[in-house]
Amino acid sequence: MNTLNIVTPLTLLFILFFSSSTASTTVYNVVELGAKSDGKTDSTNAFIEAWTSACNSVGSATIIVPHGQFLVKNVIFDGKDCRNSDITISMEGATLVAPSDYNVMRKSENWIRFGKVKGVSIQGGTLDGRGTSLWDCKLADGKHCPDGTRSLKFSNCEDVKIEGLTSINSQKFHIVIYDSHNVKMHGVTIRASSDSPNTDGIHVESSTDVTINRADIGTGDDCISIGPGTKNLWMENIICGPGHGISIGSLGKRFNEQGVQNVTVKTATFTGTQSGVRIKTWAKPCNGFVKDVLFQDLMMNQVKNPILIDQHYCPHNKGCPTQVSGVKISQVTYSGIRGTSATQVAVKFDCSSKKPCSGIIMENVNLIYQNRPAQSSCSSIDGSAYGVIRPLSCL
Structure with a gap:
């Protein structure tokens, strides 16, 4: 009987320790992976590396984007081979900026795209599409201007949360939800000039169970x-x-x-x-x-x-x-x-x-x-x- 009294608490401690260890969150900081917060250095590869690591991790993962400006070119976060369905991208105080020259992404439909992902959350942060020069081109004669990119697109995604995100000056649509299920947006702020062409705030298409709550939107469309x-x-x-x-x-x-x-x-x-x-x-x-x-x-x-x-x-x-x-x-x-x-x-x-x-x-x-x-x-x-x-x- 004495032996049982000793073993039981030890067993419980082991179970509690094991449970807390498996429930821990793995953190990936884009700066530690080479990103620069100067708004000038291309940090795209650091974001891709953070995403790939988070996808391959066991249990929940958080990608930290700290305070500062980060230049990111068009990028796809692909969930096709992602083994993780609990990834948080924390961007409080951070701003992602698109290239200032709209020709850099001339052939791209989207600046940042998530495809076939499940269980992704975006918390805070700002996306600056730097679309003003493209708007001016379109409002002038428009003949030689590219169509423009959508700042953020989710396609074929499931169980997505977007909270406290700000999107400004997108070249075209700001946020697109396409062919996705169970998407929740809360506290989103979107801004573009009143004469900016085709800058829809949020576009939802071919999707089910989408919730948009407490959004503040002002655009040209x-x-x-x-x-x-x-x-x-x-x-x-x-x-x-x-x-x-x-x-x-x-x-x-x-x-x-x-x-x-x-x-x-x-x-x-x-x-x-x-x-x-x-x-x-x-x-x-x-x-x-x-x-x-x-x-x-x-x-x-x-x-x-x-x-x-x-x-x-x-x-x-x-x-x-x-x-x-x-x-x-x-x-x-x-x-x-x-x-x-x-x-x-x-x-x-x-x-x-x-x-x-x-x-x-x-x-x-x-x-x-x-x-x-x-x-x-x-x-x-x-x-x-x-x-x-x-x-x-x-x-």
């Missing part, structure tokens, strides 16, 4: 854009402006296209934007759809088109001027939307004559224009209105 194949997207506590608002679309550019379903925008403020909440589809045949959408508790401050469905989108009248949209829009609710419109028509539903909008609900909408009632406009739509509705409902 959509604050958040939603592409085909998006399902179960939740956006809450969003500040948008300047920019083009939150847009589902444009959809329907191709005939065979996946639909958009179960999208929520809740508690958002739009200031000086081109649109508030918009659904936009090409005026051409398509088998896609938009359904089960909720816009709730939104504040509009001098927004040009607070509520808009535009199913006659056709830039430069090329390829679709005599056609109508085949995208079916249904079961969309606008609830608790209030504030001021910068144009007299605050609510515009311009739906497809071939597939009219249906199941559109408005409840407690109160929008005014220059301290007087605004107007609403409806075409090819069926729906209902409840509660206080200003402008007068055309449903």
Whole structure:
């Protein structure tokens, strides 16, 4: 009996020690691997080495990017052969800067891309895409300018967390979530000039179960854009402006296209934007759809088109001027939307004559224009209105 009393505590101590050892986190500091925090020396290889080591480590791993500026060229963090599904990239106080010459990445679609990764978290830090010179090129004549790179893209990824990240001056889209599942973004800040072309803040496409919470976005294009194949997207506590608002679309550019379903925008403020909440589809045949959408508790401050469905989108009248949209829009609710419109028509539903909008609900909408009632406009739509509705409902 005495022997048992001695062995049992020793066994417990061994188990506790072994458990704590296996649960420890392996740390990789990019500076220790050769990165320079001067913003001038190319540190790309140090980041790749840190990623490769983290992927090959047993148990959780953390890549530390300390205070300072780090020049990084276009890079792919590939998860195809990654054995680790618990990698944190900690960048508090750090700024990654793209090359100042946009021609360095002329042939690249993305500056930083994560592909086929699982269980990656990004904490803090700033991405500076240095896109101003490319914007100037495009706004001048644009003939000899590259298309530009997206600052951060996740493709074919799963269980991703992005928290406290700031992205500024992207050449093109800031953050892209494509063909991914279970992505959570919290406390993201995005900034670009109001006249910067195609600088969407966050673009989500062909992805499921994506959450965007407490994002502050001001760009020259959509604050958040939603592409085909998006399902179960939740956006809450969003500040948008300047920019083009939150847009589902444009959809329907191709005939065979996946639909958009179960999208929520809740508690958002739009200031000086081109649109508030918009659904936009090409005026051409398509088998896609938009359904089960909720816009709730939104504040509009001098927004040009607070509520808009535009199913006659056709830039430069090329390829679709005599056609109508085949995208079916249904079961969309606008609830608790209030504030001021910068144009007299605050609510515009311009739906497809071939597939009219249906199941559109408005409840407690109160929008005014220059301290007087605004107007609403409806075409090819069926729906209902409840509660206080200003402008007068055309449903």
